[in-house]
Amino acid sequence: MKYRITVLPGDGIGPDVMAEGVKVLQAVGRKFGHSFKLEYELIGAVAIDKTESALPEETLAMCKRSDAVMLAAVGDPRYDDPKLPVHPEDGLLALRKGLGLFANLRPVRVFDELVNASTLKPEVLQGTDFVFVRELTGGVYFAKPKKEWVTSRGRKATDSMTYSEQEIERIIRVGFELARARKKRLVSVDKANVLKSSRLWRQVAVEVSRDYPDVALSHVLVDACAMQLIRTPAMFDVIVTENLFGDILSDEAAQLAGSMGMLPSASLSGIPVAGKRTFGLYEPIHGSAPTIAGKDIANPIATILSVAMMLRHSLALDSEAAAVEQAAESVLKHGYRTDDIMAPESTRVGTRQMGDLIAARI
Amino acid sequence: MKYRITVLPGDGIGPDVMAEGVKVLQAVGRKFGHSFKLEYELIGAVAIDKTESALPEETLAMCKRSDAVMLAAVGDPRYDDPKLPVHPEDGLLALRKGLGLFANLRPVRVFDELVNASTLKPEVLQGTDFVFVRELTGGVYFAKPKKEWVTSRGRKATDSMTYSEQEIERIIRVGFELARARKKRLVSVDKANVLKSSRLWRQVAVEVSRDYPDVALSHVLVDACAMQLIRTPAMFDVIVTENLFGDILSDEAAQLAGSMGMLPSASLSGIPVAGKRTFGLYEPIHGSAPTIAGKDIANPIATILSVAMMLRHSLALDSEAAAVEQAAESVLKHGYRTDDIMAPESTRVGTRQMGDLIAARI
Ligand SMILES: CC(C)[C@H](C(=O)O)[C@@H](O)C(=O)O
Numbered sequence: 117m118k119y120r121i122t123v124l125p126g127d128g129i130g131p132d133v134m135a136e137g138v139k140v141l142q143a144v145g146r147k148f149g150h151s152f153k154l155e156y157e158l159i160g161a162v163a164i165d166k167t168e169s170a171l172p173e174e175t176l177a178m179c180k181r182s183d184a185v186m187l188a189a190v191g192d193p194r195y196d197d198p199k200l201p202v203h204p205e206d207g208l209l210a211l212r213k214g215l216g217l218f219a220n221l222r223p224v225r226v227f228d229e230l231v232n233a234s235t236l237k238p239e240v241l242q243g244t245d246f247v248f249v250r251e252l253t254g255g256v257y258f259a260k261p262k263k264e265w266v267t268s269r270g271r272k273a274t275d276s277m278t279y280s281e282q283e284i285e286r287i288i289r290v291g292f293e294l295a296r297a298r299k300k301r302l303v304s305v306d307k308a309n310v311l312k313s314s315r316l317w318r319q320v321a322v323e324v325s326r327d328y329p330d331v332a333l334s335h336v337l338v339d340a341c342a343m344q345l346i347r348t349p350a351m352f353d354v355i356v357t358e359n360l361f362g363d364i365l366s367d368e369a370a371q372l373a374g375s376m377g378m379l380p381s382a383s384l385s386g387i388p389v390a391g392k393r394t395f396g397l398y399e400p401i402h403g404s405a406p407t408i409a410g411k412d413i414a415n416p417i418a419t420i421l422s423v424a425m426m427l428r429h430s431l432a433l434d435s436e437a438a439a440v441e442q443a444a445e446s447v448l449k450h451g452y453r454t455d456d457i458m459a460p461e462s463t464r465v466g467t468r469q470m471g472d473l474i475a476a477r478i
Numbered sequence: 479m480k481y482r483i484t485v486l487p488g489d490g491i492g493p494d495v496m497a498e499g500v501k502v503l504q505a506v507g508r509k510f511g512h513s514f515k516l517e518y519e520l521i522g523a524v525a526i527d528k529t530e531s532a533l534p535e536e537t538l539a540m541c542k543r544s545d546a547v548m549l550a551a552v553g554d555p556r557y558d559d560p561k562l563p564v565h566p567e568d569g570l571l572a573l574r575k576g577l578g579l580f581a582n583l584r585p586v587r588v589f590d591e592l593v594n595a596s597t598l599k600p601e602v603l604q605g606t607d608f609v610f611v612r613e614l615t616g617g618v619y620f621a622k623p624k625k626e627w628v629t630s631r632g633r634k635a636t637d638s639m640t641y642s643e644q645e646i647e648r649i650i651r652v653g654f655e656l657a658r659a660r661k662k663r664l665v666s667v668d669k670a671n672v673l674k675s676s677r678l679w680r681q682v683a684v685e686v687s688r689d690y691p692d693v694a695l696s697h698v699l700v701d702a703c704a705m706q707l708i709r710t711p712a713m714f715d716v717i718v719t720e721n722l723f724g725d726i727l728s729d730e731a732a733q734l735a736g737s738m739g740m741l742p743s744a745s746l747s748g749i750p751v752a753g754k755r756t757f758g759l760y761e762p763i764h765g766s767a768p769t770i771a772g773k774d775i776a777n778p779i780a781t782i783l784s785v786a787m788m789l790r791h792s793l794a795l796d797s798e799a800a801a802v803e804q805a806a807e808s809v810l811k812h813g814y815r816t817d818d819i820m821a822p823e824s825t826r827v828g829t830r831q832m833g834d835l836i837a838a839r840i
C-alpha cells in the first residue's frame with residue numbers, strides 16, 4: 117500500500133531529528149513492503165523567511181491531501197520579540213486549528229533503562245506509564261474575545277476560556293477510548309471549584325461516562341494533579357484535560373521521562389479506535405533547541421517514537437508501530453545514549469548514529 | 479503594643495493546627511512583651527452550617543477591623559457537590575476579594591533536615607529556597623463574564639482571563655521588592671506566545687523593571703516553568719505570576735518541600751516593604767484533610783510558619799518572626815516529626831506535642 121505523508125522539518129534541530137524519523141520510516145517501508153510518498157513543506161521560522169507566513173497556504177493544502185503529517189519543531193530566537201507581527205509558533209497553532217486536530221496524545225513512559233535520568237527518585241518513577249490527552253483546538257488558546265485595548269485607566273487584555281459541550285464531549289471520548297484499551301482508569305482534570313468552564317467539563321465527563329461503564333472515571337483538580345504527577349506518577353493510566361492545563365501538566369510530566377528528547381506526541385482530528393485510521397499530526401514534544409541545531413547532538417528518539425504513533429493511529433499499521441518501539445528500546449538496552457540521556461558506562465552517539473542504530477533493528 | 483488578630487480555624491484539621499499556631503503566638507507575646515487580642519470567627523463549612531454563608535458578614539467586618547488575619551483551612555466533603563448553591567471554598571475567594579488581598583506569597587524552602595522527604599532526589603533539592611508571588615484577586619478566578627448558558631447546539635461555559643495594567647503592575651512590584659531584599663533575581667511567568675493577557679503582563683513587567691535596575695528580570699513560559707521547577711529548583715529566587723498559573727505551579731513546587739504540612743503563605747493587600755506593616759491574611763497552604771481531623775495527627779508547622787510571616791509582614795516584628803522560624807527549625811533538627819514527614823530514627827510526635835516543642839523554644 118502507498119501512503120502520502122507531509123513532512124515538516126521546521127526550525128532548529130527540526131531537520132536533524134526529522135532526517136532520522138524519515139530514515140526509520142523508510143526502513144519500515146522496506147521491511148514490511150509499504151511505500152511512503154514524502155512531501156516536504158515549510159512551517160515556522162523557515163516559512164516566515166521565505167513566504168512571510170508561518171503556515172503558507174500550500175503547506176496546509178498539502179497536509180489536507182495527506183494520510184498523516186510529520187512535524188519536527190518550530191521556533192527561532194530571531195522571531196521571539198512579542199511585538200513582531202508573526203511568530204513561528206503561530207504556524208503550529210494555525211495548523212492545529214486548520215486541520216481540526218483537537219486531540220493531543222502524549223504518552224509518558226519511563227523506560228527502565230532511563231529510570232535514573234530523571235530528577236525524581238527511581239523508586240517513585242517505577243512503573244510510570246500513562247497517556248495525557250489534551251484538548252488542542254479550544255479553550256483559552258483560541259476562543260474569542262482575545263484582545264488588548266486601552267481604557268481611560270490604562271491598558272487591559274483578555275483571553276476567553278470557553279468550551280462548548282461538543283468540544284468537551286469528543287475529547288472526553290478520546291480519553292475513555294484510550295483508557296478502555298489500557299488499564300481502564302480515566303482521570304479528568306479541571307478546576308471545577310473556581311471555573312464555570314470546568315464545571316461544564318466535569319458534568320459532560322460524568323454524562324459521557326455512562327457509555328463506558330467498564331472504565332473508572334475520577335476527577336482531580338488541576339493544582340492537586342500538578343502535585344500528584346510528581347508524588348505518585350505510577351498511579352495514572354489516562355489523564356484527560358483542557359488545552360491550557362494540558363500544556364502545563366504534560367510538560368511537567370515530561371520531566372519524569374528524564375529528557376524531553378524521549379517523548380512523542382500525536383494530534384488527531386478524530387477519536388482513535390484500534391485498527392481504524394484517524395488523520396493526525398505527529399511530533400516530538402521538545403522544541404527547536406536552536407543552540408544545538410545542525411551539530412549532530414539532538415536526540416531523535418522522540419521523533420522516531422512519533423513515527424510509531426503515526427503508523428498506529430493514522431495508518432493502522434500496528435505491527436510496524438511495535439517494531440519501531442522495540443527497535444528504540446533495544447538500542448537503549450544496549451547502552452547507546454545521546455547527550456541528553458548520557459550516563460556513566462553508556463556509549464555516547466550522535467543524532468545520525470542513533471537513527472542508524474534504530475533503523476538497523478527494524 | 480497590642481495587636482488585634484482575627485482567627486479563622488475553619489474546617490477539618492483547621493482547628494487542630496490553629497490551636498498550635500495560637501500557642502506559639504502567645505509564647506511570642508510572653509517572651510517579647512506583646513499582647514495579642516484574638517477574635518475567633520467562622521468561615522467555610524462551619525460557617526455554612528451555622529449561617530448558610532461561607533463568609534458571614536460579621537467575619538469580613540471583624541477581619542477589616544484587625545491588624546491581621548490567621549486562617550487554617552476550609553473544605554468539607556459534605557459540600558463537594560458542584561450543584562450545591564454554596565461551597566466552603568467560596569468563603570475563601572470572597573475573603574480574598576473582600577479584603578483586597580492581591581498578593582499571595584508562598585516561600586518554598588527545603589529544610590536540610592527534610593531533604594529526603596520529597597520524591598525528588600536530594601542533590602536536586604539542595605539549596606532550594608525561593609518565593610512564589612501569585613496574583614490573587616484577578617484573572618480567570620474573578621473576571622466577568624463567567625457563566626454557563628444554553629445555545630441551540632447545547633451548553634457553553636466561559637471564564638475570562640482578564641488583567642488591567644494596574645493589577646499587573648502592583649503584583650510585579652511585589653515581586654521586585656521581594657527580589658531586591660533577597661538574591662535579586664525575578665522570574666516572571668506567563669504564556670506570552672499564546673495569550674493576550676500574558677503579552678500585557680510581560681510588557682508591564684518590562685516597564686516596571688526600569689524602577690529596579692538592581693534586580694535581574696527574566697521571563698519563562700508557564701509550561702517551561704512547570705518543567706524547570708522540578709529540574710533545577712535551586713535556580714529560582716522570586717517567581718511572580720498570575721492567579722491560575724500561580725495556583726498550579728505553587729502546588730507543584732510545594733511537593734519539593736516533602737509535605738504540604740510544611741509550607742506557610744501570606745496574602746497581602748499592599749506591597750510589602752521591610753519594616754513597614756502591610757495588612758494580610760496568613761494560612762498554611764494545605765487543605766482541611768477531613769479524614770485526619772481531630773486526631774492529633776496533622777502537622778502544625780505550616781500554620782506556625784504562617785504566624786512567623788504575619789509577625790514579619792503585618793506587625794513588622796522581625797526578630798519575633800525569626801524566633802518562630804528558628805524554633806521550628808530547631809525542633810526539626812532535634813529529630814521530632816509529625817506523621818507526614820516521619821523518617822527512620824526520628825521521634826514521632828502529634829500535633830499538640832509539635833506545637834508544645836516549638837512554643838517551648840521561643
Ligand atoms: C509552542 C506553543 C504554542 C505550544 C502550546 O502551548 O501548545 C507548545 O508549548 C506545545 O505544548 O505544543
Ligand SMILES: CC(C)[C@H](C(=O)O)[C@@H](O)C(=O)O
Binds near residue numbers: 309310339567570725
Ligand atoms: C480552594 C481554592 C479555591 C484555592 C485556589 O484555587 O486559589 C486553593 O487551591 C489555593 O491555592 O489556595
